[in-house]
Amino acid sequence: MKGRIAGAWNCLIAASAALGVSKSPQLYSVEISSWMRPRPRLCAKIGPMSGTGVISKRGTLSRQNIIQTAAAMVDRDGADAFSMRRLGAEIGVDPMAVYHYIPNRAALLRELVRLFLDALDVPGPTLIWQDWVRAFSQNFRSTAKRHPGLFRVFSQSGDWSAEYLAVEEALHATLAEAVFSPQQRVRAGRLVMAYTENFVLWELSGSIASNDADERAQFIGLIESRDLPQVAALSEHILNVDADDEFAFGLDVTTRGLEAMLCPLATRADSPSNHS
Incomplete structure (x- = not known):
C-alpha cells in the first residue's frame, strides 16, 4: 500500500514539474495515516504460539498448568490476594489467555477446591468408626496446614462437588x-467436619499458639490488676498451648460424646422387647 501511494505521489510531482508548478517540500513526504499502519495481533501480547498452546515463562500453557500455578499462588500469598491478573503475570502471559482454558474466576476456584479434596488422605474401611473419625480428622488437618490457601478456598465454597460428596x-x-438413626448420622458427620474445619481455621489465624513475651506480660498485668483467681491459677496452662494436644483432646471429646449417644440406642436395640 505504501509503495503504491508513493508511486502515485511521484507521478503527481513529475506532472507538476512539467507544468511548471514549483515543487513543495510537502510533496516529497508521504505520511501514512494511523489506520494504514499494521495492527498488533493479540498473540503478540500473550506470547508466541505453538501447536499446543501459548508458550509462557513456565512452558506451554495448559489447563493443568494454570490450576497448579493458581494453587501454588493461593498457598503462598493467600486466597484474598489471588486474582486472574496476578495469575497471568505469574505464568507470564496476558490474563486473557487464561480464559481460553478456564472460563472465569469462579470456575478456577472450583478447580482449587477439587485439588484440595483430591489431596485428602481418606482412611480405608478397615478401621472401627471411632478410629476412622480420628484418622480422617488428623489427615484433614495435616492437608489443610500443608495447603492453607487451598483450604481457605474450600472453607469459603458453598458449592457441591463430586469430590466432596465422595468424602x-x-x-x-x-x-x-454405629447404631445411629439417619438424622443422627448426618448430624454426627456435620459435627466431625465442623470441629475439624473450625479448629484448623482457628489454628491458621494464630489463635491456638503459645504466647510470646509481650503477650505474657500483657496477660500477667491484667490478672494482677483484677480479681481473677481462677484465671490466675490456670495462667500457665492458658499461656502455654500445644496445638496437637488441643486438637486430640477435642477429637476425643467428639468421639466420646457420639459414643454416649449410641449407648441408649444400642440398649434399646438389644432389649428383649425389641425381639419379641
Missing part, C-alpha cells in the same frame, strides 16, 4: 457401622 460418602459409610 461425605466415606464418612457416612463409616458412621453407618
